[in-house]
Amino acid sequence: MAREVRITVDDDEVFERMKRRKQELDLSWEEVLHRGLRPPETPPEPDPEPFWNEGGWSSGHSPRPDHSPGPQHPSASGREDEPLGDVVDEFRRQVKDQVTNSLRASMQGMQEANxxxxxxxxxxxxxxxxxxxxxxxxxxxxxxxxxxxxxxxRAGLEVDVVAVRQGKGVRGANQFDRSARQQLNTSLARGEPATLRFEDGSDAETYRVYPVLSWGKDDGGQPTVTDVEIDEVVLDDE
Structure with a gap:
């Protein structure tokens, strides 16, 4: 049913809008995987506290007193006695969790964009x-x-512009040189109306309107209208 509705729109125009929208998405799959595999940031270690020795106060780790016990046996360190396989499994689990969390957040953003x-x-x-x-x-x-x-x-007619059309069906339109744009800008600034025309074969519907135009450049660097707002519609009986 959705396709039956959309087929009334120029397919080339729809494709161009979808392509531009896709380019605006913040995350690609490569970026998702890169973010998921990136190790989490760890806070910097605090500066060691100063200690007193025979020469005065010094920075760095204090020397171990002579009466301190010798190096601990590897079994007392907590992780050094773990089998290598357990360490590898833990690392894999952490990587998997990072990728999963990143994918979940990114998929939510993509769903909202879609x-x-x-x-x-x-x-x-x-x-x-x-x-x-x-x-x-x-x-x-x-x-x-x-x-x-x-x-x-009762307040009159309002016209909302959804899009400035693009695509093969309207190729050749919306192309201005510098002098034409200057003439148009001067005309609108003086308060001259434009004409909004709806046409279906021989049946036409026209209104005088006061538009607000936003300008950009086409692929050739020439002025083109990128956005339109209809500020006011003037009905003939007013």
């Missing part, structure tokens, strides 16, 4: 196609293709 991605894809699939055009810029490359949602109430 859930957010699912929400974004769902919002993208449920939105409508629209184009934003500007007065004095009639070339097709100066249109900005969008996916939007509409909300209507």
């Amino acid at each position: 859930e957010e991605l699912e929400r974004e894809m769902g919002a993208l699939a449920e939105a409508e196609d629209a184009t934003l055009t500007f007065s004095g810029l009639d070339d097709p490359e100066h249109t900005v293709p969008l996916r939007v949602n509409q909300r209507t109430s």
